[in-house]
Amino acid sequence: MKYWTIPVALFATAAAANENIPDQYPQSLLYSAPVEFVPGVFSAIGATAPSTYDNAGHNNNLSFVITGEGVVVVNGGGSYGLAAALHDEIRARTDEPVVLVIDENGQGHAMLGNSYWAEQGVKIIAHSDAAHEFEQTGHRQLESAQRNLQDRAEGTFVQGPTETFDDEYIVDLGDYRIEARYLGPAHSPGDVVVWLPNQELVISGDMAFHERMLPIFEHTYTADWLDTWDNEFEALNATYVIPGHGHPTNMEQVRRYTKGYLEYLRGKIGEHLDNGGDLAEAYYVDQSPYAHLDTFEELAKRNAGRVYEQMEFE
Template identity: 75%
Template sequence: MKKLLLTAAFALCTTVLQASEDIADQYPASPLYSKPVEVIPNVFSAIGATAPPTYENSGHNNNLSFIITGQGVVVINGGGAYVLAKALHEEIKQVTDQPVKLVFNENGQGHAMLGNSYWAEQGVKIVAHSEAAAEFEEYGQQSLANMKRLNKEKAKGTTLVGPTETFDEDYKVTMGSFEIEARYLGPAHSPGDIVVWLPKQSMVISGDVAFHERMLPIFEHTMTADWLETWDNEFEKLNATYVIPGHGHPTNMAQVRRYTKGYLEYLRGKIGEHLENDGTLADAYYVDQSPYKNLDTFDELATKNAGRVYEQMEFE
């Protein structure tokens, strides 16, 4: 019966809601892009826009999740600004009177850590991988400046606050009825990417290790071969029933495999063929990526991704 209830809740969440980068704001009553939904019992997520960050979505274009454990609330992602973290906390207070006791930052990017300034004011412990903390220390000022330019007056209150505690391999906590395991599986999208694994529920809150509904961006430091190795050797072993990805609606392993591992393999295959034919970087930008043109942010990212993969594979 419990399994049926979980399946029903998950199906409702994944079929009723649709992602679209054409919708500027799905929740005008809040700075959040969308109102948190209960994905499985006591695990909620405010699904961010699948578009790039904008003033209209307040920079909320990743997923902000929380777990009501029975002995406190665990939040996954500090949020991209003070205003977003505060808005998420207001939503948490609407469904429970349990205090927020712990915040995990999924990586060192601004959308994961800039909201730490709010949580620090609340006296909440903030945990991240050591590499993510180093990344935020190095590039946080740049992330803050970008967010202020984007959010204008909505940037008020946001300051640079890193995690209060870091780890290298895993960070495990038992709280109420939940066993919660923050794990570093290996190199993925950006330095210090972690997943939050709930073994009893067979759910992974994947952060940017896995994408859904929008094209993943490949940064200069995103080593695609390493990401695929992490996926095959570690992420697949979780064999999760439920996945809350870093971007896009909650789904299952098959879907994130298709749009993360599948896309990386496809693009590397195309660039490999291009290199074998002595293709140039200038032409690499235009390799065929049409099987993924349905993904949001395709227009913004496809050519950039191809160029960066070319630069990587040229020296592999």
Template identity: 70%
Template sequence: MMRYLLSTALLIATNATASEDIADKYPASLLYDKPYEVIPGVFSAIGATAPPTYENAGHNNNLSFIVTGEGVVVINGGAAYGLAEALHEEIKAVTDQPVKLVFNENGQGHAVLGNSYWAEQGVPIVAHVDAAHEVESFGGSILEGMQRYNRDRAEGTEVQLPTETFADEYIVEMGDFRIEARHLGPAHSPGDIVIWLPKQRLVISGDMAFHERMLPIFPDTMTAEWIETWETAFEPLEATYVIPGHGHPTNMDQVRRYTHDYLVYLREQIGAHLDAGGGLAEAYYVDQTPYNGLDTFEELATKNAGRVFEQMEFE
């Protein structure tokens, strides 16, 4: 059975075409797509591989949950109160076990803005200390940005800080699962964590790992450190299953190709450009054609190149 489920997950990851042009797959819900069981007890609602829009209600990341036998653990608060409520309705359709814990994978809007719903249900919300700091410092502007595109679908959403924080790891033994929330090191954004299920060999990677859509490099994304964290802490997990922050569940080879290898490739391109005396204006257009099949390539490729140039210029 486990082998069948893995084959199904990999078929979805490799043969289904992710596209930012695909319409809402689940019109009956604010969720972009209905959650499905990746391996026994672990479910994920796969978000759109596109920027957040009114049409996808901001559900452009993966919202996952674990049915442990003694309660449910949710990974990601969601981008709005309504999205968190919609996910909860799906959980109730699967199990009568109560939601006992919510993890925020980082401090970005799609991970934390649904916290207000979960806090209203009395559920503890756990995040890394740096993610909590992001919410405390920038939560107001993050909320305003979501309200601009989500309009009436933002109703009920308020800034809600995590109720518990940790620095290195937060371990939960619940039912059939040992759930390890780990901060592996600097990566995509402040407070990135992964959820590691050692018994099941599955990692819910958050924004540590991407495929199907191009990863974004933010002003505070330090690419050299992300590569180091990948090589020294993420890859050694030797996960069999990977539920990435965006895109369908897959395996380590796939996310390595489109995350670690992309970062290495882009830094090599920018390094060669710097060695040749090139400037920022030309750096935006270094060759990234090996990755032009990824969703959001048009939105992100030139921005990514410019930000890597600005980093490497002073390394």
């Protein structure tokens, strides 16, 4: 088993990773500069807040691996400009070309930056369900980005992946085996994780959260997410986790704030249903143990309502 010292800077600034800080890297469209987490693996940590003009839509993590035989990028980014800004940071660290982009899901902040990478001739891969989701919603997501980001969305167009997969997509480059894996239903259609077995590190995408409250969408089935977590995600036995949002961490933290939160909320809604409670009251079940998480105010009530609607028919 390999162990590396995690840079203190990653955690020294963790308290500053909150939704009230609009931008931590003013000289770039990126919200923060990429940091090397373990040797060769970098991540530019996005804002733990909704997409805004100030954070340029960089509200998720944009990661890359310098393999010695080319760079693999995880997440296309939320706009043409964000992808270009990430590429500038990559070029500042290596002469190796970007050879592959992996989109972690079909959301705009994962795929809208494909518009830049496609122009560079880079192969872009995603799960087939994520590609379908983006095909159906990409123009709507682009319009939303243009409203929020204004001139910072300039050049962005709808570009899906150039190749899709259903179960896994594996590449071996240098000392890195990079496995894009679909583990099962989770946060959104076609969610994938990127597993680096030699580094015992998973770039989890939206499978795992810890610094901000996870959102539950209309198509997020929480019982399925928990099944995927228990049966597949835990089985990776990862030592290190770069989540979809928030600083790199470990399994204990993401377990507490993803699996733990889902189980807690389902338990509260289950009690509410057993007591004959209705949807209007469900929005106000107690979620105070998670009130310190970013985006709590935006998401807690909505999450409760959606879990009620699911569990009502389970």
